[in-house]
């Protein structure tokens with residue numbers, strides 16, 4: 149009876165403080181019964197055998213045997229009620245019957261896939277983002293998953309890096325807000341609820357700053373920059389209760405993140421007082437040998453555990469090396485105890501000791517397969533993630549009674565691609581994808597015609613389909629071109645040096661443009677691409693990213709105006725690859741260009757304007773928004789006063805719509821140089837046509853703080869520019885003075 153009551157409490161309210169206390173005691177009791185090998189076993193994670201998300205080297209028979217011996221703490225890539233149940237049964241054959249934790253990359257949805265994460269960030273809608281993770285957690289937990297390897301909160305300024313699709317873009321403030329929303333979504337009412345999964349903040353740290361945007365590459369940056377730009381999202385999600393952290397593959401200033409004491413021990417575990425556990429990235433402990441930081445597996449294991457990496461994902465070194473390192477006195481057993489305690493605590497919090505099978509539930513799993521409510525949400529989220537980049541002569545929205553529309557391009561009838569990279573659980577879901585063709589066709593009047601021609605493949609030199617595409621375009625009143633990159637062209641290990649449309653896509657576009665037909669270009673991609681010619685010559689452009697299960701419907705909703713697009717770019721779009729990294733919050737330099745074309749002994753390229761193609765925060769709407777002059781409560785502030793900033797926003801166009809009002813500041817002079825702009829707030833506002841509203845922001849000295857060269861975090865008296873606007877480039881500015 150008592151146990152049932154406790155379970156009920158756990159599932160309804162998550163974990164309370166008193167329950168936590170008894171968990172501490174239960175962990176201590178368990179630890180006192182464990183042998184050294186059993187403790188180390190908790191620190192070991194292997195991948196399942198049907199599906200691998202890295203270079204797998206497990207022998208299935210050995211792993212199954214080790215599980216039975218209590219030498220495995222967790223498995224990844226084991227999914228589904230049945231499969232997780234059968235693995236869990238093996239763990240319960242071990243001496244102490246300690247259940248396994250099942251981890252999985254639930255990155256942008258699970259059985260219902262949502263826009264790739266960078267696309268989600270373009271919605272600037274924290275409510276939608278949180279809800280999408282709530283749904284993902286509900287679906288994944290019903291499939292027996294306890295733990296997602298998300299969110300990725302790596303700040304990234306380089307679109308050559310394929311993993312930008314998995315993050316929230318270049319800005320620390322936006323990335324922090326989104327990271328926290330994701331934690332809330334995944335962990336719901338708290339660990340222990342049946343529909344909550346443990347989150348994992350990754351990749352700790354600075355993975356997004358790999359030199360040259362090449363995946364797994366080194367990172368060399370000042371500790372000041374690291375603390376100011378790359379670490380705040382991690383700190384915020386740790387405070388928000390993220391259950392776990394994951395190491396990054398890169399070295400930071402010469403020390404692999406996996407054995408980096410500064411970030412793992414000093415910052416995360418000591419200064420931030422983090423109580424969750426840290427899992428290595430796939431094989432990252434063993435990779436320290438290739439880094440040249442450990443001479444063999446033994447040294448790799450020693451360095452990783454001492455630095456604070458608690459669990460070994462697929463390096464296969466903790467189990468073989470740690471027991472002997474302890475016996476030889478090279479690793480104090482307190483480090484093993486601490487790591488095992490952190491991991492066991494999470495297993496207790498998840499309720500696994502009370503019922504190891506509580507997440508492996510076929511009935512729940514069935515309810516979550518092709519769940520219509522989740523799909524409905526996915527459709528809305530997809531349409532709200534799209535960014536309208538250009539709409540000359542208001543070509544968009546299209547009329548549903550347009551007589552003939554031609555859909556041309558390699559992605560028109562794609563299924564899998566719409567899921568985007570990291571959609572590990574779609575399995576047999578391909579037939580449930582709404583293609584772009586079907587989505588558009590379903591909304592078109594029955595007397596109208598939708599033609600289709602592929603025109604070319606995503607990434608080869610085959611021009612044999614051009615002629616048919618041109619003929620198809622000639623028959624249409626409007627052409628919708630669908631170009632970009634295939635879903636496997638962005639993601640892990642998908643760095644690109646050339647960000648133009650791959651293969652002959654741009655050539656196809658130019659051929660179709662010669663027909664003189666009005667063209668709407670949809671760009672499908674996981675990252676900012678370079679498409680200068682199209683941006684200058686094609687009248688309407690929508691950035692669709694990869695939108696997930698409901699892609700076709702979301703796209704049709706925007707093209708036909710059922711949804712008015714409101715997305716804003718979470719990353720700066722470069723003019724060309726040579727301009728990378730280009731980001732809005734750069735420093736001014738000693739020789740800033742006076743205007744974009746200034747080349748006179750200034751910090752500029754002799755062959756390129758200094759501005760990006762599309763700035764951070766940019767995105768249009770079918771309606772128009774007008775900003776009044778901003779007003780401030782004071783332009784001379786003292787100490788802990790609050791600055792109130794107001795602006796009146798009006799919808800002056802002919803559609804209801806949403807606008808993301810953005811607030812930036814510039815600290816004009818500092819002990820260390822400050823960025824030309826820093827995002828400090830945003831609000832997403834819905835206004836009916838003709839409607840106006842006052843929008844208010846508040847700033848306090850807390851918002852002015854920065855890290856100086858000695859890593860002190862404080863603010864300084866001085867002048868600040870306060871900027872408000874529709875994107876990072878188009879802002880109005882007022883100067884204030886603020887003294888301590």
Ligand code: BGC
Nearest residue numbers: 201202253297350429430640
């Ligand atoms: C990735 C991680 C991922 C892990 C497990 C690694 O290759 O870097 O982000 O969570 O594999 O799939």
